[in-house]
Amino acid sequence: MSDDRHQELRLLVQADCDGELTPRDAAAVAAHLEECTDCRALHRNLLVIKEGVHANVSYHEAPDHFRRRMETMFAANAPKQPGRRRQWGGWIGSFGVGAALAAILVLLVSAPRGDNGTEQTVLDGHLRALQSGHLYEVASSDQHTVKPWFDGRLDFAPPVKDLAAQGFPLKGGRLDIVDGRAVAALVYNRAKHVIDLYVVHRQNTGEASPREATRNGYNIISWSDGEIVYWAVSDLNRRELGEFVRDWRATP
Amino acid sequence: MPRPSFASVALPHLDAAYNLARWLLRDATEAEDAVQDALLRALKYFPSFRGGDGRAWLLQIVRNAAYDRLATKHGKEIALSLDDGEASPADFVHDPGDDPETALVRKQDRAQLDALLASLPVELREAVVLCDLEELSYRDIALITGSPVGTVMSRLWRGRRALRRAARAGEL
Numbered sequence: 089m090s091d092d093r094h095q096e097l098r099l100l101v102q103a104d105c106d107g108e109l110t111p112r113d114a115a116a117v118a119a120h121l122e123e124c125t126d127c128r129a130l131h132r133n134l135l136v137i138k139e140g141v142h143a144n145v146s147y148h149e150a151p152d153h154f155r156r157r158m159e160t161m162f163a164a165n166a167p168k169q170p171g172r173r174r175q176w177g178g179w180i181g182s183f184g185v186g187a188a189l190a191a192i193l194v195l196l197v198s199a200p201r202g203d204n205g206t207e208q209t210v211l212d213g214h215l216r217a218l219q220s221g222h223l224y225e226v227a228s229s230d231q232h233t234v235k236p237w238f239d240g241r242l243d244f245a246p247p248v249k250d251l252a253a254q255g256f257p258l259k260g261g262r263l264d265i266v267d268g269r270a271v272a273a274l275v276y277n278r279a280k281h282v283i284d285l286y287v288v289h290r291q292n293t294g295e296a297s298p299r300e301a302t303r304n305g306y307n308i309i310s311w312s313d314g315e316i317v318y319w320a321v322s323d324l325n326r327r328e329l330g331e332f333v334r335d336w337r338a339t340p
Numbered sequence: 341m342p343r344p345s346f347a348s349v350a351l352p353h354l355d356a357a358y359n360l361a362r363w364l365l366r367d368a369t370e371a372e373d374a375v376q377d378a379l380l381r382a383l384k385y386f387p388s389f390r391g392g393d394g395r396a397w398l399l400q401i402v403r404n405a406a407y408d409r410l411a412t413k414h415g416k417e418i419a420l421s422l423d424d425g426e427a428s429p430a431d432f433v434h435d436p437g438d439d440p441e442t443a444l445v446r447k448q449d450r451a452q453l454d455a456l457l458a459s460l461p462v463e464l465r466e467a468v469v470l471c472d473l474e475e476l477s478y479r480d481i482a483l484i485t486g487s488p489v490g491t492v493m494s495r496l497w498r499g500r501r502a503l504r505r506a507a508r509a510g511e512l
Contacts, residue, residue, distance in 0.1 A: 142473065145469075149358065162351060270383075
């Protein structure tokens with residue numbers, strides 16, 4: 089028998105072990121195995137290896153911390169589920185009564201997404217990050233550590249500034265999703281308050297001066313420098329959040 | 341019928357995604373980064389997802405994200421191992437079918453078998469992982485790896501042959 093013919097036969101024997109043959113081809117292979125000891129041994133050995141790999145090689149399941157992070161990040165893109173109520177138990181457990189009340193208020197007061205859909209999206213993202221404790225994937229007060237972390241993770245390079253001197257120390261950053269696109273979320277502190285700054289690349293938006301909004305007790309200020317749209321979200325009072333935005337824009 | 345959400349299509353396959361990335365990159369942190377990259381890409385492509393089983397669709401994206409990482413970090417490994425093509429007849433001539441030592445594979449310590457599989461060239465490794473751990477069909481493996489079915493078959497053959505040889509040589 090030629091080498092080519094052998095090669096073909098062996099791949100057929102393997103395909104039989106992998107359950108890939110039609111009943112007709114499988115019957116033809118079975119008939120050949122009856123008369124060829126080499127192929128019979130090959131068939132047996134392939135099954136042994138296949139079984140050995142299946143039974144003994146490690147199957148790496150996603151680690152719990154990673155699963156939680158991905159669920160937090162991507163569940164936002166699921167349509168609002170009617171069973172949202174189920175979240176209350178978890179929120180109350182992980183937060184304490186005051187935060188639970190705030191969370192309930194958010195659930196009750198949440199308006200349907202309309203013209204201000206992005207505003208609601210960034211607020212939802214901020215609350216999810218607070219709730220899950222995954223505020224940052226890169227934890228650093230050094231802008232030269234945080235900025236390169238986004239390299240290759242986004243299709244643009246988000247500006248990162250340290251405002252520690254102005255009383256808004258940088259704490260880190262993470263990826264989040266806004267309107268189906270990956271964006272940078274930078275995390276700053278003022279005393280015990282967390283400020284999330286969403287940095288969203290959008291072409292041809294034109295410059296826009298800061299615009300303030302309040303939703304569910306959270307202050308949101310958005311502005312655009314022409315290429316990038318910013319959303320600052322925090323439970324910090326409006327005046328101090330305004331200072332943060334002013335300082336950010338004034339810092340080169 | 342309403343269109344399923346991205347989360348309901350992609351997240352059920354998170355284990356499969358992580359397992360593949362972990363076997364391709366051989367590093368837990370790199371695997372997490374690759375899967376996160378892949379999910380972001382998948383979200384972007386989701387409008388063109390035509391329904392059905394999301395596993396092969398997602399794994400294809402995970403595989404590409406993992407290869408991008410390999411290309412960045414280990415350019416040489418990829419450059420060498422992509423020199424693949426079809427199986428040559430030489431792959432098969434020195435292959436006596438009768439090989440009772442393969443039974444050793446059954447008894448092998450998990451860590452040793454893991455190390456052996458991890459040492460295979462990446463395209464052989466991925467074929468074995470997709471076929472024997474994920475139990476995907478040749479057709480799905482071909483889709484995920486962007487290769488003809490014939491190439492999938494020859495990579496599986498070569499991957500398994502390498503495992504058998506190592507067992508015979510007492511490396512296990």
